Amino acid sequence: MTLCMNKVKSNYFHKDMLKLKGNKYLHVSIFKKINDLPVMKPSPVHFLQSLLHIASLSHEARDLFAGKATSQKVKKGDYLLREGQHCQYIWFIESGDCRAFHYHHEKEINTGFYFENTFLTNLNSLRNNVPADYNIQTTAAGSLWKWHKDDLFLLYEQSPEIAAFGRQWLEHLFIEQEKHTHWLKKNNPEERYLSILSTQPDLLQRVSLTQLSSYLGISRETLSRIRRRLS
């Protein structure tokens, strides 16, 4: 792993080069406080900016929201949530990769991949106080922010703006999930792979083919043969 010490936007970051599958490199900001700089409380407020195209939020509301966040560093393979546990947090990925998966007939079924600048939780468990029916695991080291569900619900009550942000975020989530469902129903395995190739080529660099295959609803071997047919 090549390490560059470039300072970026904030003085509180290293700029790392993370090696990905296929000899590709990706810039990932790893949050580290540097000892010889003045102490300032880090905050996810800058990262939330990347979400403003989905839902708007004023500076004041962003500060209020960010104030309830706590930082969490993760290494590769950490579990944020395991099946059967009660999900207590909503996470925001500053850097790092995550996946959601569950077991079916002793096989892992990957249902989602999540990268920088996205929120992530098990909403059913968080909201309905039921045991989670899938795991959330990191697949690359990184830095997250998290909010406890009690804080989240309080923020919703305190700030109509944050409540509206939450609703708009959910609208976005639902629309994406609905599109994903339609996509699964109408496309055959080859069409599904081709559309990933054209619309999310980065996904192929960040998840293994084995993981991708269950996401596409096909076996590892079939995905391998589709790739051969297309090359």
Add this chain to the structure above:
Amino acid sequence: MTLCMNKVKSNYFHKDMLKLKGNKYLHVSIFKKINDLPVMKPSPVHFLQSLLHIASLSHEARDLFAGKATSQKVKKGDYLLREGQHCQYIWFIESGDCRAFHYHHEKEINTGFYFENTFLTNLNSLRNNVPADYNIQTTAAGSLWKWHKDDLFLLYEQSPEIAAFGRQWLEHLFIEQEKHTHWLKKNNPEERYLSILSTQPDLLQRVSLTQLSSYLGISRETLSRIRRRLS
């Protein structure tokens, strides 16, 4: 169609018996004002009660919300929305059946079936002002309530309670959609049919096998053979 004149909860209803597929009958409340009773403005406020298990709403907020609704009677086969149109409304089904579908390789792909006491819209088109990528059609006559999107967004701004209701409704929608996606990825066609049989047996009475097959992501013939194997 057998017609019974039983009066139910409110004096403003007939109680109808609708004939379904397979010589089954279903009770459906058809909203009709009876001439010899005092004139009262009908309202969806009673029906919204059936949603309180999903999201809470005070009487005041319910009245405010219901006040913006307009009634719409539909007959079988009416289109609420066609591909390419901009969705302007969110509907609430008081009675009647609806389906969402689109075309792929000249075939109809059914992506959802909706019955009494549910909201229904094309959220992507409604929210993002883009042309709809699927149709919404009634598959049985009935009575709907609808809200224009401008009124909906105004209600969100006027009432924090309605905004919270909207958010909670979206949480519910997203959770259900996510479950549906996971279900599609982990179950094979036979498992999918069996789970419909055990968890939504009414669905089999209300939609045709042809419609159900595309919902399960398989061909009409395969579904027919699965049914034979299981009998």
Add this chain to the structure above:
DNA sequence: CATATTATGTGACGTTTGACACAATCCCTT
């Protein structure tokens, strides 16, 4: 009630997919 229309069941056949076994390659560690 008779007929037309639509929905569902089934046979035949070619294609696709999954499962298993194993080979080749990649990648991480030392």
Add this chain to the structure above:
DNA sequence: AAGGGATTGTGTCAAACGTCACATAATATG
């Protein structure tokens, strides 16, 4: 640079699925 574990590719075969064609059953229409 070398070794070892993980990932990916591929050969073989059986099972599942889709498509086409047509039969049968259910439903709608007059």
